[in-house]
Amino acid sequence: MAANRILLVEDDPSIAGAVLLNLTTVGYEVVSFNHGGKAAASLEADHSFDLALLDIMLPGMDGFALFNLMEKYNIPVIYMTAKTDSESEVRGLREGAEDYIVKPFEIVTLLVRIEKVPARTGRLNQVYRFRDFTLDAQNRTLTHAGEPVDLPPLEFDVFAVLMKNKNRTVSRERILNEIWGEDYFGDIRTVDVRIANLRKKLGLSDEIRTVSKAGYRLEERQR
Amino acid sequence: MKLRKKISLLCGLVLVLVVGICSLILIGQTKDNLLNLAYTNAGQKQRSLVSSFRKMLSYYHEEQDSAVTSRSLMKYCFTQVADEESVLVLDGETVSSSFLLDPGNYLIPDPGNQQQRFTGMVDGRRLIIVGSSLRLSYAGDSLCCNIYVVQDITSVYRRIHSLAWQFASIGAICIGLGLLLIAFLVQRSLRPLQALKSTASRIAEGNYTERADVSSADEIGALAKDFNLMADAVQQRIEELTETAERQRLFISGVTHESKTPLTALLLNADSLQNTYLEEEERDAALSRIVLQCRWLERLVQKLLKLITLRQKPELQRVQIADLFSRVQENTSDTLFARGVILETARQVEYLNLDADLMQSVLINLVDNAGKASGSGQTILLSADETGFTVQDHGCGIPQDEIRRITDPFYMVDRSRSKNQGGVGLGLALAKEIVQAHGGQLIIESIVGTGTTVRVLLQQ
Numbered sequence: 001m002a003a004n005r006i007l008l009v010e011d012d013p014s015i016a017g018a019v020l021l022n023l024t025t026v027g028y029e030v031v032s033f034n035h036g037g038k039a040a041a042s043l044e045a046d047h048s049f050d051l052a053l054l055d056i057m058l059p060g061m062d063g064f065a066l067f068n069l070m071e072k073y074n075i076p077v078i079y080m081t082a083k084t085d086s087e088s089e090v091r092g093l094r095e096g097a098e099d100y101i102v103k104p105f106e107i108v109t110l111l112v113r114i115e116k117v118p119a120r121t122g123r124l125n126q127v128y129r130f131r132d133f134t135l136d137a138q139n140r141t142l143t144h145a146g147e148p149v150d151l152p153p154l155e156f157d158v159f160a161v162l163m164k165n166k167n168r169t170v171s172r173e174r175i176l177n178e179i180w181g182e183d184y185f186g187d188i189r190t191v192d193v194r195i196a197n198l199r200k201k202l203g204l205s206d207e208i209r210t211v212s213k214a215g216y217r218l219e220e221r222q223r
Numbered sequence: 224m225k226l227r228k229k230i231s232l233l234c235g236l237v238l239v240l241v242v243g244i245c246s247l248i249l250i251g252q253t254k255d256n257l258l259n260l261a262y263t264n265a266g267q268k269q270r271s272l273v274s275s276f277r278k279m280l281s282y283y284h285e286e287q288d289s290a291v292t293s294r295s296l297m298k299y300c301f302t303q304v305a306d307e308e309s310v311l312v313l314d315g316e317t318v319s320s321s322f323l324l325d326p327g328n329y330l331i332p333d334p335g336n337q338q339q340r341f342t343g344m345v346d347g348r349r350l351i352i353v354g355s356s357l358r359l360s361y362a363g364d365s366l367c368c369n370i371y372v373v374q375d376i377t378s379v380y381r382r383i384h385s386l387a388w389q390f391a392s393i394g395a396i397c398i399g400l401g402l403l404l405i406a407f408l409v410q411r412s413l414r415p416l417q418a419l420k421s422t423a424s425r426i427a428e429g430n431y432t433e434r435a436d437v438s439s440a441d442e443i444g445a446l447a448k449d450f451n452l453m454a455d456a457v458q459q460r461i462e463e464l465t466e467t468a469e470r471q472r473l474f475i476s477g478v479t480h481e482s483k484t485p486l487t488a489l490l491l492n493a494d495s496l497q498n499t500y501l502e503e504e505e506r507d508a509a510l511s512r513i514v515l516q517c518r519w520l521e522r523l524v525q526k527l528l529k530l531i532t533l534r535q536k537p538e539l540q541r542v543q544i545a546d547l548f549s550r551v552q553e554n555t556s557d558t559l560f561a562r563g564v565i566l567e568t569a570r571q572v573e574y575l576n577l578d579a580d581l582m583q584s585v586l587i588n589l590v591d592n593a594g595k596a597s598g599s600g601q602t603i604l605l606s607a608d609e610t611g612f613t614v615q616d617h618g619c620g621i622p623q624d625e626i627r628r629i630t631d632p633f634y635m636v637d638r639s640r641s642k643n644q645g646g647v648g649l650g651l652a653l654a655k656e657i658v659q660a661h662g663g664q665l666i667i668e669s670i671v672g673t674g675t676t677v678r679v680l681l682q683q
Binding site: 019104105108168217 | 483484487492494498
């Protein structure tokens with residue numbers, strides 16, 4: 001199964017660059033445009049996207065106009081907008097779009113919002129890859145070089161969080177929150193125990209790196 | 224109590240008093256007159272009765288007549304001159320009376336010709352009795368004879384009573400009409416005050432455009448005039464405050480909105496550096512994006528600071544225009560050269576009064592904008608005359624409906640293009656602010672496709 005494809009339309013090069021970089025490192029395939037009109041024109045030839053991230057204020061064609069095209073090609077949309085002041089427009093967003101995210105936002109927030117799209121639309125596949133490992137979050141299966149690997153449920157969940165945030169540092173708190181929910185006040189060291197087990201069982205003691213004071217990171221790129 | 228009621232009541236009270244007192248005086252005088260007339264009549268009648276009686280008696284009477292003869296002669300003579308009101312009393316014996324009344328019970332005149340009078344109530348009638356006494360001598364003796372006139376003056380009193388009633392009712396009607404008239408007049412003359420009051424309360428409710436429509440020439444009119452002046456001042460001040468507040472609101476929301484994009488970029492790139500495993504060149508790219516956004520933010524802050532500190536009056540000095548123009552040229556030559564745009568200058572005056580630093584930034588901004596609008600090979604004309612400066616280009620022009628908003632903070636005709644050229648959307652707002660601080664005006668005229676002319680009109 002191919003990687004999920006995301007269409008990014010954002011005219012500010014600094015934001016577009018950072019979003020593109022982070023989405024790529026966690027394993028999405030991203031096509032980026034800085035002009036609404038150009039993005040719209042390209043859709044004719046290539047519209048096999050699983051998700052569109054749209055800025056509202058765009059040169060050529062604004063995000064709302066692009067949204068109609070996305071509907072035509074059945075592509076779910078997440079808006080990235082600085083328009084918090086105008087309530088009516090936020091309502092406009094809620095009516096059609098899958099979700100919207102208000103600037104300034106953090107990458108973690110963006111990634112979480114993207115991850116939640118398949119739960120609602122089934123559009124994005126939930127298969128994550130790391131070297132020989134393939135993790136299917138939907139069917140809860142993990143294979144290594146085609147061979148199924150059996151992991152206890154909690155260890156599978158921890159590994160899934162690392163896979164979803166490939167190449168990015170994930171804090172222990174976030175791992176706890178993702179698995180047990182925000183209300184759980186568990187011992188953070190249970191995460192350390194699971195990580196140690198994973199390193200041993202999967203033979204990834206170098207790849208699952210401890211980032212001091214920050215958390216863990218599953219590193220695909222090695223120096 | 225309302226002023227209208229107060230004034231009406233006081234006037235009414237005065238009216239009642241005046242009418243009442245006048246009526247009383249008039250009634251009193253009329254009564255006196257009528258009574259005096261009745262007294263005089265009765266007195267005259269009695270006097271003529273006495274003289275007729277005497278005349279007649281002296282005609283028939285002889286000194287030697289006997290007592291009996293004298294008495295009957297007297298009776299005879301009296302009946303000849305008397306009428307139903309006359310009464311004769313001889314030595315205490317009432318000889319002739321039409322009234323069933325003995326006047327001797329009420330009045331016994333003293334001897335002599337003196338007339339005497341009695342008035343009073345007798346048997347429910349008001350009577351006036353006038354009498355006098357005379358002594359008649361006969362055959363060596365004399366006889367006391369009292370002659371009375373008795374008149375019923377009840378009708379006079381009745382007339383006085385009915386007159387009093389007439390006065391009272393006429394007075395009451397007068398007072399009633401007077402009160403109505405007073406109420407009407409007071410209401411009329413206080414109407415401007417009422418109008419003023421309702422205007423004041425409407426203004427208090429927030430309708431600052433309301434004015435008192437009072438044109439009377441009295442104190443109320445003067446008050447209304449002053450009131451309107453006050454309302455003008457209040458309205459002007461309120462409008463200024465509202466406008467300032469609105470401008471500040473727009474400004475703050477502009478600052479907030481404008482800073483979101485660079486902040487997002489900073490956050491995302493810094494986050495990437497912190498949390499994402501990056502290649503060397505990726506890290507450099509993220510860093511340079513951070514630097515770019517920081518510079519942009521810094522420019523935004525600088526301009527904002529300038530806008531805020533511009534509230535003080537600029538220092539006007541005699542500035543040599545040639546100097547000013549050469550500095551503008553220095554500051555814009557790089558960007559204009561890069562775009563292939565030529566800047567020409569012309570001056571009809573050598574000196575103008577202005578703040579050199581501030582005006583330089585205005586002109587640089589205007590020339591910069593003109594450069595951005597112009598294509599390669601086009602010319603920008605920067606000129607000075609006694610009214611101020613003109614920057615004229617032959618570039619793409621500004622759509623008519625954008626001209627009014629173009630000096631609003633953060634307004635950009637073509638957002639993404641302006642941002643790519645590093646604009647923060649404050650240049651023209653700043654220029655306008657500076658020119659206004661000079662007491663002047665920034666006038667923008669433009670035709671799409673033909674070019675734009677910006678005039679800086681200075682107050683000289």
